[in-house]
Amino acid sequence: MGILDRLEDVLKSYINDGRPSGGRPFGRSRSGGSGDPDLDDAFAELDDFLGDAARPGASAHTGGGKEAAWDEKLGDAASGGAGPPPEGLRRDFAEMGLPFGASAGDCKAAYKRLLKLHHPDRHAGHPEDVKKATEKSSRVNAAFDRINQWRETGRTG
Secondary structure, three states: OOHHHHHHHHHHHHHOOOOOOOOOHHHOOOOOOOOOHHHHHHHHHHHHHHHHHHOOOOOOOOOOHHHHHHHHHHOOOOOOOOOOOOHHHHHHHHHOOOOOOOOHHHHHHHHHHHHHHOOHHHHOOOHHHHHHHHHHHHHHHHHHHHHHHHHHHOOOO
C-alpha cells in the first residue's frame, strides 16, 4: 500500500459521516485500531507520552482537593503545573501586600504600584525617607523576582 493510498484511507475515515468508529477522528475507536498500524502506533505513543490525561474520562488533576483548587486558581501555565506556591513564598506575597497564592496579574499590578509609591526619587528632599524607600523597593523587587522565578521554573531558589 502506497503513501497516497494510506492518505486516502485516513481522509476517508476522517470525513466518514457514518462514523462507525465511535465518532472519533481518523477512525480511531476507543478500543484502538483504525486499520492503519502506523496510525495506531502513533496514537499509542501519544497516549503513553500524555499519560492519564489522554485517556477518555481521565482527569488532568490526579490529586483533587487542595492541589486541584490551587491549579484552578493559579492556572496550570502559571506555575508550570507545579501546584500551590511553596510556603517559603508566603513572606514574599505578604511583602507585596497580596494574599498567599495571588495571580500573576495581581502580583504585577502590586509590584508596579509599590515601586511607584516607594521609589527613592519621590522622597528626594528627606535623606532618611530615601533610605527607607530604597530598602522597601529592594525588598519588593526581591519578592517579585522570587515569585516570578517560581512561576517560570517551579523552583524558588
